[in-house]
Amino acid sequence: METLEEAELCFPQINTSCKKRTRPQSESMFIYILLSFISLITVVLNLLVIVSISHFRQLHTPTNLLLLSLAVSDFLAGLFVMPFQIPITEPCWYLGDLVCVLYYVLNVIIVYASVINMVLISVDRYVAICDPLRYSTKITQRSVRICVVLCWIYCVFLSFLFLFDNLKQPGRYNSCYGQCVINVIVAVDIVLGFILPVSTIVVLYLRVFVVAVSQARAMRSHITAVKLQSSVTVTVKKSELKAARTLGVVVAVYILCYCPYYCVSLSSYDLMMGSSSNVFLVFLAYSNSCLNPVIYTFFYPWFRKSVKLIVTLEILHPQSCDTNMMKETTE
Template sequence: MNITEYQQIATVQYCFPDNNSSCRKEVQTGTGNIFLFTLLSCISVCTVCLNLLVIISISHFKQLHSPTNLLVLSLAVADLLVGLIVMPVKIMELIDNCWYFGEIACTIVLVINSLSLSTSLCSMVFIAVDRYIAVNDPLIYSTKITVCKTSLIIILGWSFSLLYVIIYLHFNDSLLQSQIGSRCLGECILFVIHLWVIIDLVVFFIAPCCTILVLYSFIFNVARFQAKAVRAVLNSTSSKHGDNVSNSSEIKAAKTLGIVVCVYLACWIPFYLSSLSSDNISTLSLVWTMLGWLAYMNSSVNPLIYAIFYPWFKASTKYIVTCKIFESSSSRYNLFREHF
């Protein structure tokens, strides 16, 4: 053995040095990596804070307890899981590619990762259906869609998503020949065969996204028709004018949530396209990692969209930041007073 080979062996690091089955540790150092880790950490913190603002706003202020906002709340909870758990774990994997928390924690993280994706998409499907009914049948919307019914639908959506993920993780070894776990101690990875990618692509991406796009195409066609009707009746009675204004707000909400859907598709389509390029994909691959972070960024962007287009979010954020929500009557504040 020459000196160079001996030095290479001597400098090899392991995740668990005292265990012969330990994985090798690949520590990422350098100014560029430090900047990257700092940037990703800031994104994770911002994702948590922004989605917490959405969750606190909708939960605290009674004026926001509407069926549509409950669906937005469900979406924000899924995004919060991404920022609070998924992003920090991915940052740790980038630093030294070691997993120190055991197989159970590895499985839990993989469940949360998949659950946050599937529930986000379920929430967007429900939002599209909600907006379609609100725009297409505004007069009977309040009787068809209630807070109780929406809460039940959200629970069913989360339950179905969790069941879907658990079935996959439980039967993947025997049915799909995928593997979750590790080739050595200190590794938490997911290998996915091409067949499972196609199944997941159809069940939890193509079918829901097609449903969303079809519903929003109907919504915007109705919106164009009703915009013409609104202009035609501007000089009618005040009661009719009030109905038109109310319906106009429904259309505005549909457009805003349509932007959320478009951003979601822009973030996730590259990820799914890349997943079709290989028969056996590891979650540690560089391309998968980069496109995965692009997809995770969607959880950071959604609250920013609310901040730009929703006046109530700006008003509620001001009350939260200034700690006025701790006042006894804060839950009954009028968040729309200054804007309408």
Template sequence: MDNIEYRQNITTQYCFPGNNASCRKEVRGGHVYIVLFIVLSCISVCTVILNLLVIISISHFKQLHTPTNLLILSLAVADFLVGLFVMPMKILQLLDSCWYLGKLACALTKLINGILLLASLFNLVFIAVDRYIAISDPMLYSTRVTPLKMSLSIIMGWSFCLVYVLVFMYFNNHLYPAQMYTTCYGECVVFVKFSWTIANMVVFFLTPCSSILILYSLIFNVARWQAKAVRSVKNSHVHGAKISNSSETKAAKTLGIIIFFYLAFWIPFYISSLTVTGLTTLSILWTVFTWLMAINSFVNPMIYAIFYPWFRASAKYILTCRICESSSSELSLYREH
């Protein structure tokens, strides 16, 4: 009975009826796909809105112009573009198997998709390094990590992602439209060679994620040692240090939660990619796990909203249009301190 219902919900047509080389089109209907479309569309819209709030907050309020927040801004920009560009394209491909925009647009779509997803990981690596320096050497942090140095690091990270994705697409025959292999007209498929699957796992998963986990283990060890040292001394000077260390530790824990969710969304994709000799965007595994990676862009600002008081305060100012007032950029977002 389920098979009969499934066949009724999928009607086979052709992407370009007037072209003999046209791909067969699967137009998916039924209540399941309608609900799926609504849910994924809501996730896409919320991803755009929440990350836009983060971008406006850090860009507008001078109190938030810190090196760490520049990294959060960079991460929010990547997540914002994922919600604005990547998610809608995935929703359309989920509902309609055809590609109507040609090979050039297909190549550009895959290029942008790869850059945005990988830029998120690079930002998380820089965040881990930044938190380690802040915790291990707080007295020299302001001199070692400046907004200018952080901006240059962010630019270098995005540039590396761009170069790597270009090289990846070139060697997998997806950089130039003439190189792209298609079985029929109206297809936009990325076939990843197994050798490049291994390379991706090493360059953009094992190496950076191992670095992140090592850095955060060091961060929490240093934070634990500092907490013991603070508790052993009872004077006003150290009490002030206690507040500072507590703030740094809380920030590290919050960003650690972001790392945890990132790994939880990315690990299934890389584990599954090793079980096949080649991974293609037509596979169900690719669809499910790339959606998990994209949904991570929705989770990040939710974590900010839960754990960062400055985000809740700035969002309130933005939604009530108080940022339109003169000198609104000078408003304090840390009144509880």
């Protein structure tokens, strides 16, 4: 019969094993069900975004290509990162040291890809609002594709740079057998992963807000003759402003979801792996990947229409990729 001390070990047969911390079964079940549900919803919703933008030619715009890249990072978060978050909420890690490090490598890639995509989206809106006459020449599909590729290459490089020591010797920072601990320079992570990109986003959107307000005042002050002459231009500006407002909501939700996690990291307060506080902060951060498609549903009529075509399998019809997605949703 096992002794009480052996029963509390993650690996009773190993003397250097970490000790278990018991959690009420009801609490464990709630965490498992909640994370599994969020993971499934995140995968499904972001897959709808990916299929929509990839399939319908009319949606192949520079802005939507950035949304596509963001949806890919959110999809990968739901498919790979969130499911592994379930064993991480437990006090013991049973998947081995190498899998632990690879999990964090993928985690860093996806998190950094999300925030850099947010920066690119902010730049796109900044140029569209502040320099609309040269937007079509500055922001092209080719330039956006190059930026997206460079974004993902940079994230992969950064993840290996951050975790090189951990990859070279997995498990070297574990204090006992059954831990999943990595060594990252927290200050560098906070600056590159949150403070710098979020500051850039906030500055760009403040500039967009100032220009949008000045444009709105200028529109109201137009004389009747000029108003008739520039009606097309005004419509375009309204469309760009609406897109900026929608993507501004996406950025704001991102900041609200990740801010508590990075604030705790910045305060140097050490949260125990598997604690309720740690689980909540991680849940809040990853829920952002699920919320983005929900925002598109409320603000983008073309997304609602594309989802309807996908669910009803009309997307399988020949020439469905040429469907007019904006016919009933003129902005």
